[in-house]
Amino acid sequence: MDWLPTLERVQPWHWWVLGALLLILEVAAPGVFFVWLALASFALGLVVFILPVPVAVQLLLFAVLSVASVLLGRRYLSRVLPDSPEANSLNQGSGRLVGQTVTVTQAIENGVGRVRVADGEWRATGPDTPAGARVLIVAADGATLHVREVSGTWT
Secondary structure, eight states, X not given: OTTSOOTTOOOHHHHHHHHHHHHHHHHHSSSSOHHHHHXXXXXXXXXXXXXXXXXXXXXXXXXXXXXXXXXXXXXXXXXXXOOSTTGGGTTOGGGGGTTOEEEEEEEEEXXXXXXXXXXXXXXXXXXXXXXXXXXXXEEEETTEEEEEEOSSOOO
């Protein structure tokens, strides 16, 4: 078993293999964590390739690089993926419309009509309302918006 590394013979490729294994583990495990450890491992492999250092220092450097990469990665992801209602409404496009005031384009009669949202029209349900009235979107169910009249004037 001469191919197994001893602590005196840790080579750069050992760190690169560890990084690849950590990336495979990242794909298999939910979340984003192991990728930062893999990056630390790849970086350490590069350091060891350029400047051979003792194994004890390598392990210490791996610990420091791992902590630094996790902290920097979390900071980067918090800026790229903000925790906002829009971020949590993936595949719920109509849910983002709740709270908007829109114009009725086809009168709501017997509880059903159409409203203009941006450059499109949506099916709307709610109290009978004439065309041209402003309504508030209070809920969304797929492609159907539930609306109520806005207190105030008609446009």
